[in-house]
Amino acid sequence: MLPTAMHYSHTLLKEIVQPGHIVVDATMGNGFDTELLATLVGPKGHVFAFDIQEQALAATRQRLAEKELLSHVSLIHRGHEHVADYVDGPIQAAIFNLGYLPRGDKGIITLPQTTKQALEALLPRLAPKGRIIIVCYYGHQGGAAELAAIQQFCASLPQESYNVMSYQFINQRNQPPILYCIERKKTALTFN
Ligand code: SAH
Numbered sequence: 001m002l003p004t005a006m007h008y009s010h011t012l013l014k015e016i017v018q019p020g021h022i023v024v025d026a027t028m029g030n031g032f033d034t035e036l037l038a039t040l041v042g043p044k045g046h047v048f049a050f051d052i053q054e055q056a057l058a059a060t061r062q063r064l065a066e067k068e069l070l071s072h073v074s075l076i077h078r079g080h081e082h083v084a085d086y087v088d089g090p091i092q093a094a095i096f097n098l099g100y101l102p103r104g105d106k107g108i109i110t111l112p113q114t115t116k117q118a119l120e121a122l123l124p125r126l127a128p129k130g131r132i133i134i135v136c137y138y139g140h141q142g143g144a145a146e147l148a149a150i151q152q153f154c155a156s157l158p159q160e161s162y163n164v165m166s167y168q169f170i171n172q173r174n175q176p177p178i179l180y181c182i183e184r185k186k187t188a189l190t191f192n
Contacts, residue, residue: 094132
């Protein structure tokens with residue numbers, strides 16, 4: 001069966017993230033992606049995970065503690081637009097899950113401006129063959145504007161330096177999420 005956007009995002013991470021890598025979870029949420037990344041990078045790697053809601057940090061902290069993965073994860077209670085304050089070396093991957101926290105406050109959503117700021121900060125730090133994955137949920141109020149901003153941002157990246165794909169089911173009800181993947185080319189000439 002064709003994978004959901006969420007499952008496919010994990011496949012795209014598993015293909016490239018290896019022990020020792022430095023990676024970013026830009027939207028911790030309930031911590032599923034943080035857990036996957038922490039497992040993939042192992043104790044010699046590191047995950048920088050961001051969320052603006054204490055509820056997300058608490059859920060993620062508990063999930064990681066149960067799996068004994070906390071030692072190589074930084075849970076950062078701040079917006080991903082500040083990623084450059086925490087991460088400077090090259091990163092292998094970053095993942096975003098946009099929208100609101102499931103079972104949380106539906107009024108607290110990711111926003112086009114800050115999502116774009118985070119992407120702009122991450123791109124120059126992306127290692128060759130590294131990937132930024134964005135799973136864009138857009139059925140909520142404000143979601144369509146964010147989707148448009150992401151689509152435009154991704155589509156305008158220069159082909160010389162990045163491969164950019166989108167993945168979506170086009171015959172489903174209820175606006176299933178759309179996945180974007182930005183892959184830095186191995187041969188990218190400039191560092192951006
Ligand atoms: N819609 C997805 C989950 C999205 S969770 C699903 O259904 O599976 C999105 C998370 O991003 C929320 O936990 C929210 O608190 C967080 N968030 C919102 N703005 C943020 C920001 N600027 N930086 C980091 N996290 C943010």
